[in-house]
Amino acid sequence: MIFYFSGTGNTLYVAKKLSEKLNQPLVSIADAMKRENFVYELKTAEPIIWVFPIYSWALPKMVTEFIKKVVFNDYHSNYVTAVITCGANIGNAMTQLEQIIGKIRFSNGNLGTLNSGFTVVMPSNYMIMGDVEPPEVQSEMLLRVEQRLEVVSTKIENRVSNTFDVEKGRFPHLRTDVIGKFFNKYALDASPFWVQETCIGCEICYKVCNSGTIVMNEGKPFWNKGCVQCLACINYCPVKAIQYGKKTSQKGRYHHPDIKVEEMFRV
Numbered sequence: 001m002i003f004y005f006s007g008t009g010n011t012l013y014v015a016k017k018l019s020e021k022l023n024q025p026l027v028s029i030a031d032a033m034k035r036e037n038f039v040y041e042l043k044t045a046e047p048i049i050w051v052f053p054i055y056s057w058a059l060p061k062m063v064t065e066f067i068k069k070v071v072f073n074d075y076h077s078n079y080v081t082a083v084i085t086c087g088a089n090i091g092n093a094m095t096q097l098e099q100i101i102g103k104i105r106f107s108n109g110n111l112g113t114l115n116s117g118f119t120v121v122m123p124s125n126y127m128i129m130g131d132v133e134p135p136e137v138q139s140e141m142l143l144r145v146e147q148r149l150e151v152v153s154t155k156i157e158n159r160v161s162n163t164f165d166v167e168k169g170r171f172p173h174l175r176t177d178v179i180g181k182f183f184n185k186y187a188l189d190a191s192p193f194w195v196q197e198t199c200i201g202c203e204i205c206y207k208v209c210n211s212g213t214i215v216m217n218e219g220k221p222f223w224n225k226g227c228v229q230c231l232a233c234i235n236y237c238p239v240k241a242i243q244y245g246k247k248t249s250q251k252g253r254y255h256h257p258d259i260k261v262e263e264m265f266r267v
Helices: 010-022 029-035 061-069 093-101 135-157 172-186 204-208 232-236
Strands: 002-004 026-028 039-041 048-053 071-073 080-086 116-121 163-165 193-195 214-217 220-223 242-244
Touching (some): 010 048, 010 080, 010 135, 026 029, 029 061, 048 061, 061 093, 093 116, 116 135, 135 163, 204 232
Parallel strands (some): 039 071
């Protein structure tokens, strides 16, 4: 069973590829949170695979909240792994995930164990800080993703344990334990989002919003509290009408080219 969270399609693409290669069903964490679906039945030997992006070297807040609420029935020491997508590296986030999973108490009384973990480097979508890569660089990165997924899926299929094939980068503890915590505490602010007069009222931003933060009023989007900074709204706007403060008007946009926008709809 693959549990995934995706803002602009990178992680959904990875999750879909793993689903095809490993013959595992997909569960959207955003949809599960919205519907409050937290209880899952496990088949014998069925793996639990967590697939999500990294936000400022830490787990997305929604992913953390979901894992803390999830309940697995019929757990028999099932294989647990994680595939984290990132722009370059993940800091100490895999250890952070391991600690959270270690607090899950399954129906048989066992505590959770993360058996393995992997990273997949993808094109960046976080133009609030920096910018997206040029199209030719994105294409090269996506070609490398295919090779990487062959390696990762084979290791998961073979149930390798005590294997953490991840890109931590420099100063991983500082990045995750300081910068990441600061991000999740202070940077999940939707108030800088605004929409230009060029908005065509297509409601795509509203439909792709993972957290239900966006509401439509007279054909225009408005942002309430609860944003998780997935940036689906700004990257999927077809006319580039959504901005974040003064930081994004001259910057690029990105969403995975092989994921249809309808696959990202959360409403």
